[in-house]
Amino acid sequence: MNAILEMRGISKSFTGVKALADVSFTVERGEIHALVGENGAGKSTLMKVLSGVYPHGSYEGAIVFDGQERRFRDIVDSEALGIVIIHQELALIPLLSIAENIFIANPPARRGVIDRGEVHRRTKSLLAKVGLDEAPDTLVTDLGVGKQQLVEIAKALAKDVRLLILDEPTASLNEKDSAALLDLLAEFRAQGIASILITHKLNEVSRIADRITVLRDGRTVDRLDCRAGPVEEDRIITSMVNRDMEHRYPKRNPTAGATMGDTILEVSGWSVHHPEHADRPVIRNVDFRVRRGEIVGIAGLMGAGRTEFAMSLFGRSWGRRISGEVRLEGRPADLSTVRRAIDAGLAYVTEDRKQLGLLLEEDVRANVTLANLRGVSSNSVIDDMKELKVASGYRGRMRIRCASVYQPVGLLSGGNQQKVVLSKWLFTDPKVLILDEPTRGIDVGAKYEIYCIIQELADAGKGVIVISSEMPELLGICDRICVMHDGVFVADFPAAEATQERIMRAIMRKEERRP
Structure with missing residues (x-):
């Protein structure tokens, strides 16, 4: 040697x-x-x-x-x-x-x-x-x-x-x-x-x-x-x-929780322009829907517009000249600000948990309750005991490994940080949860736990949207996969019909048609 x-x-x-x-x-x-x-x-x-x-x-x-x-x-x-x-x-x-x-x-x-x-x-x-x-x-x-x-x-x-x-x-x-x-x-x-x-x-x-x-x-x-x-x-x-993983993904039974079929989120004619170049369309007149209890994946190459689409929905956090209609549970939804989007029942787990999803110097307790302070407050004053009870509950439910809920989030592993971000948004009791690259930088053991949490959310009747650059991940956990390219959806596959080859063919066919 x-x-x-x-x-x-x-x-x-x-x-x-x-x-x-x-x-x-x-x-x-x-x-x-x-x-x-x-x-x-x-x-x-x-x-x-x-x-x-x-x-x-x-x-x-x-x-x-x-x-x-x-x-x-x-x-x-x-x-x-x-x-x-x-x-x-x-x-x-x-x-x-x-x-x-x-x-x-x-x-x-x-x-x-x-x-x-x-x-x-x-x-x-x-x-x-x-x-x-x-x-x-x-x-x-x-x-x-x-x-x-x-x-x-x-x-x-x-x-x-x-x-x-x-x-x-x-x-x-x-x-x-x-x-x-x-x-x-x-x-x-x-x-x-x-x-x-x-x-x-x-x-x-x-x-x-x-x-x-x-x-x-x-x-x-x-x-x-x-x-x-x-x-x-x-x-x-x-x-x-230190355990066998015969299946990389939990077995999916989409009828286990709420009845599939009812549309919980419907997006019609959604268009978004670049925030700095207002004449440049990024998302172009797209239609999109999610059913109650359904896990919908969004596949696409880098720059396809997946994150821009998600952020523009969530309180118009990205983009200008946004137009189109969104209906939640059949009723028009006001998503014009982040606060209104949360109140309407939408939650968005960002792909960049360290910069945009967490306050790394704050503890687990503060991060878990951050998006719903009203849920732990009385007369606009935070109730410390109520906040402790909520954070401790999510620590157990989400299996967050930490010394205590008073441990700074920045000291946790990537997988446990992601569980804290999920807990933060679950505490808002969303109807639809958008997960943008939910397992990026996470090891295989923690990934499996995140997949189980996603499935539990769908089984509880939530609509779940998963954006991922890992096609095997989408194929392993989703009920349906929508393919995005250049700001439009170019294909929609039920899980049973989706393969990496079909997804890539849908993208490349669209690419070949571009002038």
């Missing part, structure tokens, strides 16, 4: 809670090593130990890099040796250029003055390596998420990276951008750069990883060598969650 990294017997505790227990982990030169496990398994903690976020002395064990034991005091020490971590939340400054972002910490200079010509030249060279043809002076805010991810990698290359750590790099990317990023990692492998890939997308792990290490409850529970032969996803899942 030609190891560039060895982590030996790493243990780390937080106020008596063991986050890592005697974990050993090795990475070979020019290897893509996948690190997988449920949220809270210890993956991020292990990488923070490696990168110096948790300095030497705050953990037990040893880090050996390039044949020598290292004692990193901070992230600057690890980066000096070429260990670079790219977090799921990108560390870019939107209103600075690509070049400024790449060299913000250490720009090339002559006699103390930044050499802008050299900055421009080196930026172009780095962008070429990651497959970007944008100009170095392009503002980061003008790039899509996929291209921003490539800028982060270019930034890492500027630091002479030898070991690249990627934490959920494709969580916000579409399938095309995800594939391009994985191809880039394969190119780095050929150049001798080692990578550690943390992801919940097991199909990506199976495709690109040379070896896999599985963590569970802070311990190493499995090591798999993909070079010896294909590794089944079920094997990885079983190691992660």
